[in-house]
Amino acid sequence: MYRCALSLALAASCVVAQAQTHRFFPATALRGELVVTQFPDVQLNGQPARLAPGARVKNEDNLWVPPAGLTGQKLLVHYTVESSGLIMDVWVLNAAERENKLWPRTPAESASWQFNPGNQTWSKP
Template sequence: MNRCLKSARTLFFIAACACLVPAGMLFSSETLAQNQTQRGRVFPQKTQRGTMQFLALQEVSLDGATEPLTPGARVHNELNMLVLTSSLIGQTYTVNYLRDPMGVIREVWLLTPFETTLQPDGSLAPATGPTEKLYGG
């Protein structure tokens, strides 16, 4: 025997929750992550672009010049997951990087082929060549 009466508001709340749970599955984190990788990641404003070869744990060759990494340098792979620099030794990537106030590299993003066509800040790269060829004018 049920001793307490359920109000109409309570029944409406239960029914609304039952409808919203399946709707939440449409926006799963996997779908959102996939859409973000198709659009490209958002990088900080002062990000720079270069070709980086990992030489040692805290040492890289950036556009031909040997430079150190900060002791707590963070390297993000193409899926935006953190990777250890020891697993990248000997490999070369096109990267976006950020320097600390002392001028040492503190954060690195390994770029996807799509992201290399964008500017370091994430905007579209300007068209190369004369505009007459692009627009037929």
């Protein structure tokens, strides 16, 4: 019993450590600068945009946060857009993720670059 509890605690600490340094993003995720102005309205890369109903925002530790709690903060994020053009998923980048400088900012860049999902890197052709 004690060995199982110790193993579970060790596994949980490894998951937390990984979440703080490296997350897996979909190939459709774009990078941008997000400012929540008045929920659900946001500024994305200086342009007005809107969060979708049910949008999910995760902070640097991969924990869900209410978007309204981020009002006024300028955040470097990865985000996905649903078919209607509303922002659906938002991940606030941690320090390790910000170090990965090459990430598409537009759908055109995403379509022309190569994505390696295993190590979460992009390369230009």
